[in-house]
Amino acid sequence: MQFNVEDSIKLSIHNLEIGMFVTGIEDNKRVNLANAGRVSNQKAVNQLIDNGVKFAWVDVSLSAAGCKFVPVAEEESEQSEQEHGITAGSSSVPSSTDVVRKPKSYSRDNHQKKAKKLITEARSLAQKLMNMTFSGKVIEVDIIEDWADDMIESVLIDPDALQCVSALRKKDAYLLEHSVNVACLLVTFGRFLGMEKETLKQMAIGGIIHDVGKIKVDDKVLHKPGKLTPEEFEHMKLHQVYAEAIIENVNGLSQVSRDVCLTHHEKLDGNGYPLGLTAEQMPVHGRMSGIVDIYDALTADRCYKKGMNSAEAFKIILSLTPFHLDKDLVYKFINCIGVYPVGSLVELNDGRVGIVWSSNEKESLKPEVKCFYSNKFKRFTDVAFVNLKSGGAKIAKAISPNSLSFDPAPFYEV
Template sequence: MQYDLKNSIKIPIDTLMIGMFVTAIEDSKRINLANAGRVPNNVSIQQLIRKGIKFAWVDQSLSVHGCVFKPVPTAQEPVISESHNISPPPKKPTSRFSNQKRSARIIREARGLAQKLISQTFEGKVIDVSNIDDWADDLIEMVLIDSDALQCVSALRNKNKYLLEHSVNVACLLVTFGKHLGLEKETLKQMAIGGIIHDVGKIHIDDKVLNKPAKLTPEEFEHIKLHQVYARDIITNVRGLSDVSSDVCLMHHEKLDGNGYPLGLKDEQIPVHGRMSCIVDIYDALTADRCYKRGMSSAEAFKILLSLTPFHLDKDLVYKFINCIGVYPVGSIVELSDGRVGIVWTSNHDEPLKPEVKCFYSRKYSRFIEVSYIDLKSSQHKIDRAIAPHNLEVDATPFFEM
């Protein structure tokens, strides 16, 4: 991702500090938009100095708290090197605060759309996909700008609204996963729409079975499986639905060995977006609180996903999904080696075991602590374990906000 220099300040290279978020480097009067990121160590700074770099452009809002900035006044507009393939800067504000507020709005709108679709389906009305188009466009733009902010917001759950939240989360995860795989924007849009409607058939399932707080009998499980049969009938009344959206809706319970439902598709009969929906649907269901179980940590869910390969799930895609959302996904709760507990705040795809963590509690001292943002790339501490929200002795909900 390229960053807008209007959000950055220019500093002398010898004042660059560990934890600063560099958006560009300058050797004389020519600026190169290098791969943006936080400075991990002093070795990186010395390498820049040895290369003759005179100045760095840094984004204060994305830098670690406590960094000291010594800006250099700029007399003229910078000349950007033409030797780099530079994408246009994002038009929207890129601060985490504004992106998280926007993500919250997108999630709220999505839940409202999902509720409206359920109501329209229940009343037998024709559903028009165009009603979802604008929301899907907003979702994709948010994923492209700041998928971390979106993941952090969608990590907040309410088990009493599982069906709505699950549909929204599946849509968000599919778009994030699709972006990671380099799929075209139109495909991402159709996958988002498919995610929103993928469980629409459950409106015809007996609530006593759907919300049963115990293990289902074989007969009850067969009844649950009928939601895919109902979905097939329902989506015939969805105006403008694409094949990709339809596949996401109808294939998320298929298995590579042909033992899935409703059609028992096998191997190459399941396209890549269908295989992706199987993985995402299972992951979100495993990590969510349900009426009959507690949600598990992402690490536990990953183990189950891997255990379902290669017969049920595509092994290569499962590994790519884990790499996409991170070993410790944004929005998950972790405990550091010094006993501090926090929310994974910013992903680090180069070093997935070293994300930025927003710490708010100490298990060592059994008390809340002053909120601090720890970038594990430049810290002596590491993540000891992932924690399922229900296994944490305090409520982390208030700390998901900025």
């Protein structure tokens, strides 16, 4: 059963009606997700009241017509939290703001809020750059530099927080999100390789603009929900030719940023485009951007395909070595983001489904996983952070968001 998180509202249990679709209840000082479903009779409501349940979260869009929704007043909600000893944001509900989490002292909270702000700003920035390009305006690189500085700081402080936020995608925004994700992944990759901060900054700028030439590609080709004809593919390849002309109007652009933008479709054997560069001619920044570009494209939903899980994407990327991609860099990229990257979805050996929450550099197969659903019992569970370094739980497989019958988006929040 799929529910719309944005339409979930908090009600007093006494205002719960037959026909309402419940997505969570406040039960025993926390929110329980295992009771998701439609209220079928008054007896069910009475039982919740008898069990001490005070509030329920209801999805308006999945509730029966005619239900009257009376949201809890903010004061009433705060009073209940104080009575239960619950701090703000400590409960787990299927919304973007209420999720069971670790103690408030856990620094990931603030880091992820900052990361979310950075990603939002980056998507707005990418849209602004495309609008300026479409209008033929000159772009000053300093409008990107401030964001790049903040993003690098975020990666240096808590790369897991940024990676988790950037992994959460929205439908119909591929071009913007792809540019932002490539920038973030390049900085994460560059940091892993020990590159200097200024180089990371220039790679971030190149990542944001790396697909700017697509603004001049025919929309029918760019958004075609199927395989391109040879003629259409030749037209698509022109986006790199367009990009070269466009970035001439970006004042202050460095060579590193140019390399990221203009060489991410080149191949080591010389069969790439637009220039057909050979391995000897390809700078390391171009080689890195080619790997990152392919990885993000493979794991994203597109108009013509569903996104792959990370394991499937790595398999394809490895198959492109050593003729198209740099084999040494590909292995380093996989080691950088992990076999199960932060933000990806996995299923544990006991059937629990969760988000890879924190990386483990020493043991990449044993990250921390935020579990919230059971594939075995087909129901939501209490949110639990499982550290695979201890205990018998282990990852059984990586899974794709589209393989689930519900939207996992709310669980990406801290």
